[in-house]
Amino acid sequence: MSADVDHYLDNDEKTVVIVMTSGPSTPQRCATPFYLGAIMASMDVEVHVFFTMEGVRLMQRGVAESFAAMEDGKKIIDFIRDAKRAGVTLHVCQPALPGYKIDEDNDLIEEVDHVSRASVLADLVLRSDNVITF
């Protein structure tokens, strides 16, 4: 490996929002946001994942435990827990829940930090340094 490769981290603290619209119908899209969120959070980035559209189903009890992004791969719930341990904050879009018949009081996994309105997403996007969508 060349000597000029920089192995050291010295980024300033930043805020990143990951807007997660993918869900169980596209499993191959459901691990990377958490993996990326975990690595950014461990680099001192403030990371918020906002689940909306089909993404809210990943926060529904029993769903993320039931599938993986690739055959015989790690379950999505384990990627979610890795991201949480690294410090990622998880928001679920409240207006999207009725469309999937999800009860915010009874059906969400314990890893959810906030059930948030669209205005919260707007605030997060406007104050963040970067927004990524999946």
Add this chain to the structure above:
Amino acid sequence: MECNGCEFHSELYYDSEYQIWLRREHDDSLTVGMTDISQTIAGKILHVRVRRPGTIREPGKPVATIESGKWAGPIPNFIHCVILEGNIEVLENPVLLNSDPYNAWIARVEASAGVDAALEAFLTGDEAHEGYCRRARDEDIHCQRKVR
């Protein structure tokens, strides 16, 4: 010394979840590494990055980040410290953390409040051995130090 095939060194200091080990050096710096349990859970480690030397790290602010094929996250930090150096050998060949986790250290740090105060919160000796084995047993972790 081993538990479920997980190597354990009684002279080192460990956090309460046995994620990292610390070793006191002659110059009163601390060496930080991953335990055999941690490297096994992570799987084949593909990339390591350490905070730049001179950076002040507070408790909860990671010393380094690790990426494996199935896991990404921090090397946790529990003390107020300053990064002294990263292990260039490991930074260039991260899989050493899998094959030799107690020689392949990650970083050296200086504890801001002194090494004795820093190590007070860590486990060592028989107490650490008991807790380390308990975690391996309770979570059914069987360590492998070959490159997967």
